[in-house]
Amino acid sequence: MKLPVLAWVYAAILALFLTNCYIPINANLGGPTKSAELREKILSGKNEDKILIIPIDGVISDEGERTFLGGQEDSILAGVKKQLELAELDPEIKAVILKINSPGGSVTSSDILYREIQQFKSRKKIPVVSLFMDTAASGAYYIAMATDWIIAHPTTVTGSIGVILSGIxxxxxxxxxxxxxxxxxxxxxxxxxxxxxxxxxxxxxxxxSIVDDLFEKFFQVVKTGRPAKKETELRKIADGRIFTASQALQHGLIDKIGYFETAVQDTMALPSYRKTPDNTNPKIIYYSQTAEKRANFYQILSPELKPDSTISKLFGTSKQVRFLYLWSY
Incomplete structure (x- = not known):
């Protein structure tokens, strides 16, 4: 009895796992390859001014995911930096909106992204706005402190200002x-x-003492990012607790509650947003490695830059001892 070709392929892949072998295969299964370049895609708008959407999805790390065939994709840290570098070269980009959906991540990666955004703003001199999705906690909130305006969806969970060193x-x-x-x-x-x-x-x-020292750095970043908040009041709520969007707004941890349209309107209203005269309908753009065009804002996800690894999902990944700005539950 002859097996279908697909069955032989599955059998060969299973054999590789079971024998712990690795054979490099150069193939593209419909997704981005390691060498794929980022290209600009237009989501909406028609004027020459542009607002760039940069997604930050998942645990913030400098570790790229392994692909199914053994390749290595960009980490969130590398992917965001790459997009900021491209944006810096484009004079038509007048603002950046970070679409954040993350529980946080490693202390160092969170701090590097915070610094990268600060330096980008200093050189490019355009506003960067945070738009919180489901979750923007701990290290993700840390990153948002580098931005000029923070908007959260009505059902966002945020906060978790603190450090954790997990262990058993x-x-x-x-x-x-x-x-x-x-x-x-x-x-x-x-x-x-x-x-x-x-x-x-x-x-x-x-x-x-190490956790306390890293926490103090986090606290100072939040204190700098939310200057209207009194330090004594901030100390009381910076105990790792999480907040709903309405609670965060009440405590002065965010600036507004709204949706994508709100973020665009508020971005264009910021003093540092310098539009070209009569450009009232800027292009909303994003960078992509694939030929496929996204239909709307909510389809723009960073797994395109750092796809979920099938191997990681099935077999798990090796764990390291790390200090984390992470909301863990």
Whole structure:
């Protein structure tokens, strides 16, 4: 009995997984390749002025996802930086709207993106606006502090100003199984945070001091980004809690509640938005690696730059110990 060609392909891919082999394959399954270039696409509008939409979706990281065939795609950090670089070269771009839907991410990646946006604004001298979607928490909120105006959808969840270092301890369970750690180290704190041993009180204080230091940096970023908010009031709510859009507005953490149309109108009303005379209908644009055109604003997603990996979904990814500006639940 002959198997269909597709069945043979599936069997070959399964065999590669089971034998932990890797064979480089150069193929395009309809999505962007590693070498694909970003190209401008027009969503709406007709005047020569442009407003660029840059999506920030998912956990903020400098790690690109592995594709199904073993390639490497841009991380959110790399993808956003690439778009900012392109925007800086286009004199017709008069503003940028960040479409943010993220629970946050690594401390360093969040801070780098914050700085990249600040430097972009300084060089380009155009406004950058944040539009929060479902979630814009922790590191995502950190990034928004670099922008000139923050709009949240009515059902957005935001806030989570804080730092977390996740970890578990399996020592007691392993002891019952007779499994012992025999790591050889140069100093008592070389394996600090290891799941194979208990944290001493001194080690706990050491890690807490790092978390506190990173939190203070986050706090200062928010304090700078929301200058109208009194520091004493900000301290009270910067305890990691999350807020609805209406709560965030009440606490002065955002500027307005609205939708995409609101973001465009508010962007054009900002003092730093310098339109060309009589340009009342700017082109709303985005950058894409694919030939497919998006029908509306809500289809513009950053997984196009960093697609979800089928391998990651099926088998998970390796975890590292990281300090995170992340809302974890």
């Amino acid at each position: 301890n399996v020592k007691d369970g392993l002891d019952k199984l007779g499994v012992k750690d025999q790591s050889i180290r140069s100093g008592g704190n070389k394996t600090i945070g290891s799941p194979l041993e208990e944290l001493s009180s001194e080690q706990r204080k050491l890690l807490q």
